Amino acid sequence: MKNGKIGYAVAGLGVGVSHVNAAATNPKSELIAVCDLKQDRLNAVKANNPDVTTCTDFGDLLANPEIDIISVALPSGLHAEYTVRALEAGKHVLCEKPIEITVEKALKIEEARVRTGKKVGVIFQMRSNACMLPFKNAVDEGRLGRLILATFSLKWFRDQNYFDSSGWRGTWAMDGGGSLMNQSVHSVDLMQWLMGDVESITSTIGVYNHNIETEDLTASILKFKNGATGTFVSSTCITPSRSVYLQVYGTEGLIEVENDAIKTWKVRDMAEGEEEEMIKTYGGGNFSAVSSNPTLLTGHTAQVNDMIDAVLEDRDPQVMPLEAIKAVKIITSAYESARTGKTVYLG
Ligand SMILES: NC(=O)c1ccc[n+]([C@@H]2O[C@H](COP(=O)([O-])OP(=O)(O)OC[C@H]3O[C@@H](n4cnc5c(N)ncnc54)[C@H](O)[C@@H]3O)[C@@H](O)[C@H]2O)c1
Numbered sequence: 001m002k003n004g005k006i007g008y009a010v011a012g013l014g015v016g017v018s019h020v021n022a023a024a025t026n027p028k029s030e031l032i033a034v035c036d037l038k039q040d041r042l043n044a045v046k047a048n049n050p051d052v053t054t055c056t057d058f059g060d061l062l063a064n065p066e067i068d069i070i071s072v073a074l075p076s077g078l079h080a081e082y083t084v085r086a087l088e089a090g091k092h093v094l095c096e097k098p099i100e101i102t103v104e105k106a107l108k109i110e111e112a113r114v115r116t117g118k119k120v121g122v123i124f125q126m127r128s129n130a131c132m133l134p135f136k137n138a139v140d141e142g143r144l145g146r147l148i149l150a151t152f153s154l155k156w157f158r159d160q161n162y163f164d165s166s167g168w169r170g171t172w173a174m175d176g177g178g179s180l181m182n183q184s185v186h187s188v189d190l191m192q193w194l195m196g197d198v199e200s201i202t203s204t205i206g207v208y209n210h211n212i213e214t215e216d217l218t219a220s221i222l223k224f225k226n227g228a229t230g231t232f233v234s235s236t237c238i239t240p241s242r243s244v245y246l247q248v249y250g251t252e253g254l255i256e257v258e259n260d261a262i263k264t265w266k267v268r269d270m271a272e273g274e275e276e277e278m279i280k281t282y283g284g285g286n287f288s289a290v291s292s293n294p295t296l297l298t299g300h301t302a303q304v305n306d307m308i309d310a311v312l313e314d315r316d317p318q319v320m321p322l323e324a325i326k327a328v329k330i331i332t333s334a335y336e337s338a339r340t341g342k343t344v345y346l347g
Pocket residue numbers: 011012013014015016035036037038041056058073074075076077096097098123125166182297
C-alpha cells in the first residue's frame with residue numbers, strides 16, 4: 001500500500017500499457033513501478049507517469065513492499081513462471097490472457113494461488129463487453145430453447161512485422177499457437193461460457209501466409225456436452241480483416257453478435273419491440289474489436305478496477321484461473337487433433 005492506496009505494478013509494456021493507464025487513473029490505486037526489458041517502452045510510460053519507478057528486473061517488483069498487485073503482461077509462455085514468483089513473494093496477480101499456453105503450466109498458477117492464499121485474476125476483457133451479459137442471461141434463462149449450434153469465427157489480418165517485431169509471437173514455445181491461442185482465445189472463452197463444456201473437437205490447422213512456425217488459420221468442429229454442435233474458424237491471414245462473429249442457435253431462436261454489437265435477437269417470448277430495443281441498446285458496441293491499439297481496450301480498465309476492488313474487499317476477481325484454463329484446454333485439444341488427425345475427447 002502507498003498513501004492508503006493499493007500499490008500497483010505492471011510487467012510487460014505492450015498491452016500492459018492498458019493496465020498502466022487503468023491503474024494510474026483508478027482513485028483507489030497508485031501506480032508504483034513498471035518493468036520491461038525494452039528501455040524505450042519504459043521511457044514512454046515514464047513520460048506520462050513521472051513518479052513511476054522503472055526497472056528491467058522483475059525481481060525489483062517483488063522486493064518492493066509498496067506493491068500489492070502485479071499485472072503480468074509478458075509473453076504468454078512466461079505467465080506461469082512470473083505469476084508464481086509474484087504469488088510466492090506475497091503479491092496478488094492480474095495475468096494477461098491466455099493464462100498460459102498449456103494446461104499443465106496454467107495449473108501451476110492455480111496451485112500457487114491456493115498455496116499462498118493470494119488472488120489471481122485473468123484478463124478476458126471481452127466478457128465485459130456490454131452486450132455479453134444480456135446474451136449470457138438469455139442463454140442461461142433458456143430463451144433460445146435447447147441449444148443446437150454455435151458458429152464462431154475470428155478472421156483477422158496481422159502482417160509479418162507483427163510477428164517479427166516481437167520474436168515470441170507465432171512460436172510454439174512462447175505463444176503456444178497462433179490465431180487460435182493468441183487472437184481467438186477470447187472467443188473460445190466466450191463460446192464455452194455461453195455453450196458449456198466441450199465434449200470433443202476435430203480440427204485442422206495450417207500456415208497459409210506468414211513465415212511463422214505455429215498457424216495462421218484453423219478450422220474446428222466441436223461437440224458440446226449438452227449435445228449441441230459448434231464450428232470455430234480463426235485466422236490472422238484474412239485480408240481485409242472481417243468482423244468477429246458469435247452466433248448461438250437454439251430450438252427457439254438465435255442471438256448473433258458482430259464484434260461487440262448485438263445484430264440479431266430472436267428469442268422465446270419476445271416482448272413487443274424487444275429486438276429493436278436490444279439492437280438500439282447493444283447494437284452500437286463499446287469497443288472496436290479489430291483495433292490493435294492497446295490504449296483503446298476499454299475492457300482492461302474494467303478488469304483492472306475489478307482486481308483492485310477484489311483485493312480491497314477481500315473477494316474473488318471476475319475471472320479465476322480454473323475458469324480461464326477451460327479455453328486453454330479447448331485450444332490445446334484443437335492443436336492435438338490437428339497433429340494426430342483424430343477427434344480429441346476433452347473428458
Ligand atoms: N487482452 C488482450 O486483448 C491482449 C492483447 C494483446 C496481448 N495480450 C497478451 O499480453 C501478453 C503480451 O503481449 P503483447 O502483445 O503486449 O507482447 P509484446 O511483445 O508487445 O510485449 C511484451 C513485453 O514484455 C517484455 N518482456 C519480455 N520478457 C520480459 C522479462 N523477462 N522481464 C520484463 N519484461 C519482459 C518485452 O520486452 C515486451 O515489451 C501476451 O500474453 C498476449 O497474449 C492480450
